[in-house]
Amino acid sequence: ARKLIKKFHKKIPKEEIINWLNAQNAYTLHKPVRKRFPRLHYIVDTIDDVWEADLIDLQKYKSYNDGINYLLSVIDVVSKYAFVEPLKNKSGKTVCAAFERIFEKGRKPRLLQTDKGKEFLASEVQKLFKQKNITYRTVRNPDVKAAIVERFNRTLKEKMWRYFSWSKTYRYIHLLDQFVHSYNNTRHTTIRMEPAAVTLDNAYIAVKNIEKSHEREDKKRRQPRMFKYKVNDYVRISKHKGVFAKGYEQNWSDEIFKIIRARERQALPTYEIEDLSGEEIDGYFYEEELTLVNKNIENEAYEIEQVLKTRGK
Template identity: 30%
Template sequence: MADFTKLLDRLYNDPNSPSAYAGIDSLWREAKKTFKHIPRNVIKHYLEGHRTYTLMRQKRVNFKRSKTIAAGFMTDVQVDLADMQSLSRHNKGNRYILLGIDVLSKQVFTTPLKSKKSEDMLEAFRNLITQMPMKPHRIFSDKGTEFKNRLLKEYFEREEISKHEATHSTVKASLAERAIRNLKQRLYRYFSQNHKLNWIDILPKIIEGINKSYCRVHGMRPIDVNFKNAQKVWEKIYGNIFSTKNLKKPKFKKDDYVRISRDKGHFEKGYLPNWGDEILEVEKVKDHVNPILYKLRDDKGKNSKDPFMKMKCLE
């Protein structure tokens, strides 16, 4: 176990390591490159005795969402801001991290950001896109006003980048949000381990480690995905996603009347209404996707805020 501990200490505590401040399976995968038959429970036992891991163990809530489908390598990028305001005085006044993630390869790119002002956002996007192998065709973000300023709009038009945003869902740029959670998890474990609050200097190494770590979605390291193997990666991720064989029959059809469910938190009172008062009409059904989506309108012919809703409706 002593030899294992020395190896695991190096793999877990080095920010440049693919398994730095990561989970059990990631650390186990890297450890097996040195000790082929190291048991998984050795990794589990090691991490359960590691303060930074147990303090920040994840709690997962899973529910079905629509898939984000990329056209190809570096064609579609999701972006979001990681809020680091509480640590700004330790990081040269930088209050945010602008993060972008390629939807196909899952490769992550980041740049520090001092404020959400138009000029700072423009400079941050320039830095972010410079890091990428090519300019993306499309950039997706949430509805934050920082992504909609005039300077950015003009910049995207000049660079011929199509800018899209979420409409009304609770989860916005979900891949970027997940990447930020992973990044913050590694950063805060690094802070706890090294008794430092400086992220601006260690950020490139943390990102390098993330991009060198195994991605279970396509079974590769994000940095190993490129133009040559992009088609194989696409087929592995999405397969026959456009096949109509496994599609379910729509619950509602055009001109049906439905209600929309209320967004309720986990601890919201059970006696409160689960459904909205307003009766809406189904205008269009997208039955060639999974989950099936519905376009709704009210009695005045006005469409709902979401262009298409999942089957969270009630007749």
């Protein structure tokens, strides 16, 4: 787009060039996708309301650690309290048993969120969540994953790798509980408390400090942004490929959608969409997840790669 604008801007208005590009499939299907941008914060007011879970892949070090290939990490969004269970594999049966060990410690969430890993969707795991009356949710965008547990994973691995450097060995399993205990009993910079010290009675302090942290982040953002798109605009949605996906591959959906609502949430523009048959897509989309299609949709023929029962969040 920049090259065309630079070459023709003296002869053709910039807006006309952009409108022409937005009418070309070759452009709207393959234009780059922005993966990092401001997103909405959690709004949670007590402990054990929302947990996040993820797997840490440590297959590379299994020979040093009694055949352990993965760590199941789980974190409470408010208290930042973490649980970690070692796994020899990520079968539904193994992951289910690990969650059972965590729940046996006396805590469970109202809602548990993960990425779309098959291990969390296994029938044994889903059955356990239903038995415990836990609502399960996956994040729609695999580039984002579950941000809070991902941050904990990084902290845990920093502790482990410092130990690796000091001990000149990759064996960690005998110290795993100590690493987690150290984290849970160290003052967390966001809540300004030790995760292990947060209870139902004092959770409001952690919540207040989280809100202050969000306010500081929001102040760093620019003034509320103007809406880039408007109701009735036609758009494609990003295909959310992996972070290391090839840039030349198709980045945007073949299917085209229509914007039906534009709403500001936490000073960020968000959009709700429907498909061309009028079926509303669950959830909301950031402007970075949409790209404008500027053409006569009624005369456009295109292929829909596959039809999913649920395409939203």
